Amino acid sequence: MxxxxxxxxxxxxxxxxxxxxxxxxxxxxxxxxxxxxxxxxxxxxxxxxxxxxxxxxxxxxxxxxxxxxxxxxxxxxxxxxxxxxxxxxxxxxxxxxxxxxxxxxxxxxxxxxxxxxxxxxxxxxxxxxxxxxxxxxxxxxxxxxxxxxxxxxxxxxxxxxxxxxxxxxATINHTCSFTTDTPDFWRREGADYPRHGGRFTGDPGYFKHVLSASKMMLEKAGTKPSDYNYAVFHQPNGKFPTRAAQTLGFTKEQIKQGLTCPKMGNTYSGASMVGLSAVLDVAKPGDRVFVTSFGSGAGSDSFDITVTDRIxxxxxxxxxxxxxxxxxxxxxxxxxxxxxxxxxxxx
Structure with missing residues (x-):
């Protein structure tokens, strides 16, 4: 289907x-x-x-x-x-x-x-x-x-x-997720602001899940980074998705269009989705898009997407x-x- x-x-x-x-x-x-x-x-x-x-x-x-x-x-x-x-x-x-x-x-x-x-x-x-x-x-x-x-x-x-x-x-060819109980960021009921584990939110949190889910997706889709025209990673800042992309083998040019955080900040649940929206705004028929989100607590969802002629x-x-x-x-x-x-x- x-x-x-x-x-x-x-x-x-x-x-x-x-x-x-x-x-x-x-x-x-x-x-x-x-x-x-x-x-x-x-x-x-x-x-x-x-x-x-x-x-x-x-x-x-x-x-x-x-x-x-x-x-x-x-x-x-x-x-x-x-x-x-x-x-x-x-x-x-x-x-x-x-x-x-x-x-x-x-x-x-x-x-x-x-x-x-x-x-x-x-x-x-x-x-x-x-x-x-x-x-x-x-x-x-x-x-x-x-x-x-x-x-x-x-x-x-x-x-x-x-x-x-x-x-x-755009067709969603594949999706997969990587999830663990990693308390890197949280907000208690009634609290005005969240708390975070500082550096703990980086490697055990963001990078472990984003890289693991992304590698799972590449294996499931039978693809490599160069097969994609665009890539979008969750962007709590500009540094983390740039490092994740580089580690996986994606280029700066592949993530540039969807990297919105440097000019608008982190929209949390909207972050990777706003990035995908920015990509779809300019994508051409046949373009392939790689997306990996991240949520503290912690987990990542990955998607392999192909743009159609209707775009x-x-x-x-x-x-x-x-x-x-x-x-x-x-x-x-x-x-x-x-x-x-x-x-x-x-x-």
Whole structure:
């Protein structure tokens, strides 16, 4: 059975804060972060933006690219920052795009790979015949405690993908996952900000899972890095995916288009999906795309994707990912703190 992506869309808030502005407030050396993390600025949600509104905008862009909301029988939204502890984001999206009510919906959570887990679930739902098409979304308004290293990268944005059997813009040839219980990053119920294991989040966390899942995928697909036109890896910063690509044998040119983090930060559940959206914006028929996500806790999902002839008919029907990224309005730290609710007032 042929399964794949029939429509896609992304959304990135317009507001930005530069790494220099954050470093100035905390007395840090901005170059340590710009060079060490390979990030120069990050996206910031507007006062009225959250995971739900970002997911809706991404979903609407997918509808503009040809998805019929009445044929969407499942919507799954992956995020670390759902606006409600008890009340699904997915139903908000369904109502906003005119889907349902004859459908199933749920919210997913697996740190930064909840979105790609939703893609795999959509593949299963469509394959089983439960839904004609299904929508997977990865979106976040990421959290970073004031003065923490995460504050330099935790950003806002997301992407939506409609999975189906017909009218495909890209086929998903293979998928696989690598998962372990590795507590490299976590946030307790009720906590405002996540905590992380510092350097522990690198090699035992990110690299072990991304490299293992990627090698599994190359073996399963019977391919090598040079067989792909593009590669996208989870991007908590610019350094990690660059190192992972180099270790596996992918070139800088292969990851360049999908490496959005240096100019917009880490959108957590949306990170690898926004990168894939950026690739699909420019991909040509026959191009092959390699994708590996990562979620702390910890696991990685890998995908082998081939772009179809239909891609050229939908690329210009909605705003492209890099156009969102380039449309930036810069703010100072005080405005950023207000937008992110970092100023707490006792009632």
């Amino acid at each position: 042929t399964l794949g992506i029939s429509a896609y869309g992304a959304y990135v808030p317009r507001y930005r804060i530069k790494v220099d502005e954050i470093a100035k407030v905390w007395g840090d050396d901005a170059d340590d972060y710009k060079n060490g993390l390979m990030v120069t600025e990050k996206s910031v949600p507007d006062m009225d933006e959250d995971t739900a509104t970002i997911a809706v905008e991404a979903a609407r862009n997918a509808i503009l690219r040809g998805a019929d909301p009445k044929k969407i029988g499942a919507i799954y939204v992956g995020s670390e920052s759902h606006p409600y502890a008890v009340k699904p984001t997915a139903t908000i999206v369904a109502a906003a795009i005119g889907a349902g009510p004859n459908m199933t919906a749920a919210d997913f959570e697996f740190a930064c790979k909840a979105g790609t887990a939703a893609v795999q679930t959509c593949m299963g739902v469509v394959s089983a015949g439960i839904a004609e098409t299904a929508m997977a979304i990865g979106a976040d308004v990421s959290q970073g405690a004031p003065g923490d290293a995460l504050e330099y990268t935790a950003a806002a944005g997301g992407a939506a993908f409609v999975i189906g059997k017909t009218d495909l813009i 050229t008919k939908v690329q210009d029907l909605a705003q492209k990912t890099w156009d969102y990224i380039k449309d930036a309005k810069y703010i100072d730290y005080a405005t950023y703190a207000k937008h992110k609710g970092k100023i707490k007032v006792d009632s």
